[in-house]
Amino acid sequence: MGIIATSRLKSPWIMHFDNSSCNGCDIEVLACLTPLYDIERFGIVNMGNPKHTDVLVVTGPVNRRTARVLKNLYDQIADPKMVIAVGTCSISGGVFHNCYNVLGGVDKVIPVDVYIPGCAARPEAIIDGVVMALQKLAKLQGVAL
Amino acid sequence: MNAWIIAIVTVIVAPFIGGFLAGIDRRITARLQGRFGPPILQPFYDFFKLLGKSKIAASRLQLMWIYAYLVLMITALLFLVLRLDILLMMFILGFAGVCFALGGFSSKSPYSHLGANRELMQMLAYEPVLLLLALGVYAQNGSFLISQIYASPTPLISRLWPIFIALLVILTIKLRKSPFDLATSHHAHQELIKGIMTEYSGPYYALIELTEWYEIVLLLGIVSLFVANPLWVGIVIALAAYLLELFVDNVTARMTVGWMVRFVWAVGITLCILNLIWFWVFAAIKGVS
Amino acid sequence: MLPYNWMMAVAILLPVVAAVLVYIIRQYHARGVIVILAAIALIVNSILFLLHGKDTFSPANAQMWDMVVTVLDYLILLFYIYVGISLKNWLVLIFALTQIIPLAWFEFGMGGRAALANVSPTFVVDHLAIVMCLVISIVGSLICVFAIRYMYDHEHHLHLEKSRASRFLFWMVLFLGAMNGLVFANNLIYLYFFWEVTTLICFQLIAHDLTKEAIDNAARALWMNSIGGTALIIAMVILFAKGAPLSLDGILSGGVASAVLLLPVALLCFTGMIKAAQLPFQSWLLGAMVAPTPVSALLHSSTMVKAGVYLVLRLAPAYAGTRLSIMIALVGAFTFMAASGLAISQTTGKRVLAYSTIANLGLIIACAGINTPLAITAAILLIIFHAVSKGLLFLCAGTIEHIIWSREIEDMEGLAAKAPLVTVIFAIGVLSMFLPPFGMLLGKWMALESASTIPLAAWLFVIASAATIVFWAKWLGRFLQVLPKLGAKIESLSLSYTVPLWLLVLGIFGVGIGVASVYTGLVQNAVADVVTSGQALAVQGWGLTVNGYSAVSSTANFAVGNYPVWPLFIVFAIAVLIPFIFVAIKPGELRPVYLCGEQAGGTDTDEWYSTADVKTKVQLGGYYFQGVLGEAALNPWTYTLSIVLMVIMFAVALLAMGGAL
């Protein structure tokens, strides 16, 4: 299991799902891919497909329409999987709190491992959040990061 | 007995070479894009991580074909290292491609279906060139056996350089590089999802990665045949070709399927046929004199 | 063992008797028993021929048989005239007249009858003929057995008041006898007679359903093949005028300078090409698809079209080394390429099969034209492999048609779930058509390795090979596209369906794995009947080795190619069969396919929520490229080029003949 456990920490593939954000956080997520931040240094790759994903990165508040989609996508991810909620909206609903169509944060629908606050969350914070998720995974597996 | 040892060593060593090359690919690509890039061993991390994921699948049939893809790719590679018939090797490589496409067809997924259809179009484009390459080898050596390529004093490239250029075009398709990364891509995660590989996940996806590593070694091995004596020159040329492909990958954008077929047929097949015509005329002149 | 004249009688006359019995006895079970008994007798008899080896035969009371043949010849031609008039199809009428008038003039005016009566022996049963006889008797008989039940279901589905299955089986069984006679015949008038009988039966079988389309297409098959018959008669006239013998072995033994014979040989090959549906004559075979599927199976795999390639192959020594040989290779190779390309655009399963048949016949004819020992070996092996694989595919197509009552490829989507058994058999058939380690690929491989003498043919082969991969894989892909269902029920089918299917599957693996034995025991001798120089293929260890034979490698003594048969079958088993049996999936491991998270349900759904939450079915389709590769787009080109090729073929023969005179 050793080599697989280490590899897990070195190759987190993410999928980015946008519930109903203002797109602010989404731009910041994409900024992580740019040469300035270059998350591929950590082996992070932005996949477009739950079947290839290890870490689900969710932005924006869950609304009545996206709740179903979010759940579906989460179910299609193979274990072990982590979920990161990026931005205030995805934590609590943020500025959209109490809107007629908004259910609230992502954890209303699926379990969340790491919350990254901010409006919008900065790329550094997002990268930090992914690393935190990995630390959590490492602790679960009992290996050092 | 010797052949068995060569075969076993190949099966064990080839993935390491292929994975290492894939790692270099990602590093160089990152540098070309002004990034730092992942560690060289990143493909291996990805591979083992995928192995450790839980198994999920969309249908039983799609899994079956992926094993076939792997086994046939290894077989084609063994044909190369055991120096058997090059024409038959191309057919086996074609079989591997068909299995991969059938895997894509075996689930009711629009994305993998799209990828599988495109994979077949890619085969329509590159298969003639690979077969013509084999015919070119025969035209020069009078034999389809790879062992004869090694035995022959004149390197293939001296007379088959047009076919060599055509092979470089094909290499772009086979390595799934831009502008021909149509069926699936190492970069197009959003618009193609993952094309033909969409429905494979976890360990099954790892098998595809493994097959791709074998494929890299096989393809570069075919390139190296063009200067078989001394072998190290051939290997240097193959590595140079690989670098060229990376460069092409980063400076071009993906084209359409129709454009690909037209381009490869117009350039690749024409080059091959001109090359073979030259041989024919040459033989005719020699026969007359 | 049976006496030889009895063996000949069983091969040619027993089908006639069985056919008549089938026609008279209209009871389903009794009819079936007769067909099965006749099938067994024919199969055993063909094996007896194999054991007996090469021989010749002339019937004891030759005059009576000559009389019978002559009378039947004219009756058949008069029937064509009747068909032409009653259908008001002038082409049928014209080409019936172009046969009957020259034939009568030749036999009675020129005195050809005496010359024909002098021909001895009447039948030559050499190894090539034995190979053909085995193919006809084994594959053909299995198809007839399949037809017993098929016609029952077919008529049931059409709600026919009065069964016409007896008539159908009558012609089917008769076909086998006519084909056996055709491949044994040495005397040209016997050849012509059996040739016309197959044309007649073909007409009757295509027209069987009596719809307008069926009758039109049957008439087309009739007039096109009548052109062939006309060419055969003209060839006879020329041969007679030049004082050449009126027998196949006479033409081949080269009693007269071969250049003089080139035109009649070209005419005979032309006759064969029409029967083998080479471009531009492919439309009759495509039209023949309207008939019930056993007809297609019979026409495509073991009879009719195989008669065409047989004749071209048989005559190979007569045009060896001439420009005519090159032209024949090009006509075949062009057909191979064009038909493979056209097959990509076809949306009907049976039409894809038809184009694939035309393509493979083109390949066989091209091999005959290449005319090296290796190419001839490839051609004969291809005849065997193609008969088995194509027979299986058509029977599968028929079975599938009776499961989904459609011939459209798009309707076959997900058949793997509806009928897993047939799908597996069909998949084996398809894989055996174009992939290693199966025989068809072996043949194609040999053809390519031998094609270096005619580079243009090799290039056409290469393009055709690529197209072949596309259309087969595309079709197979439609079958496999299923929703995950665990423990799918295996459909139950009548034994009359499954026994022929399984026997043919067995045959595919049998001739594939045992290709070395098939080669040494059967094909090698047949090749020696056609080409005398050298032996191109050697059985070595677990595989086949191609020996150096061409000018390029004359100085070296290394092998040209190597085909490891058994290792490839082991690889196939590891790659496909073992995963097929052992790959398992637990219910918990199934996930729905990726539909952007909008899938409307669990793993067994193919619906997703579209705009305004409307459930929408996922619809997938294949690529057909009708705009680029469709018949409308390509046919003007293929017709023009193929007609040009045919004209050049005749010009070459005429020039050679003119030069010789």
Ligand code: SF4
């Ligand atoms: S947290 Fe702020 S920036 Fe992010 S989606 Fe919500 S409103 Fe937009």
